[in-house]
Amino acid sequence: MGINLTVLLAGSAALLVGVGLGLQQTFNDFVSGIILLIEGSTKIGDVLEIDGDVVIIHKIGLRTSKGLNRDDIIVIIPNSLITTNKVINWSHQSKNTIQNKCRSSLWK
Numbered sequence: 001m002g003i004n005l006t007v008l009l010a011g012s013a014a015l016l017v018g019v020g021l022g023l024q025q026t027f028n029d030f031v032s033g034i035i036l037l038i039e040g041s042t043k044i045g046d047v048l049e050i051d052g053d054v055v056i057i058h059k060i061g062l063r064t065s066k067g068l069n070r071d072d073i074i075v076i077i078p079n080s081l082i083t084t085n086k087v088i089n090w091s092h093q094s095k096n097t098i099q100n101k102c103r104s105s106l107w108k
Contacts, residue, residue: 032079033062
């Protein structure tokens with residue numbers, strides 16, 4: 001037929017490598033979503049501080065979570081951001097910790 005099988009296989013391999021690299025972050029978010037849902041350390045209604053932004057979690061999905069920030073704006077958060085970055089869950093703190101944090105922020 002005249003089709004060079006080696007060129008076809010090399011082209012397919014390059015295409016699959018590109019697709020794999022493109023899906024890497026999506027797969028990471030998906031696995032992180034499963035971890036969040038199974039582990040239960042973050043729940044709907046929790047107040048999280050992520051990268052200096054405080055949000056109330058409204059939905060935890062497989063790939064992303066949705067939260068409402070202080071400006072009443074819905075923020076879509078990749079689940080891998082919650083599982084891999086430093087996140088403060090203010091819902092897990094005692095009331096004394098939260099009151100002291102509020103007092104110290106008033107004096108700044």
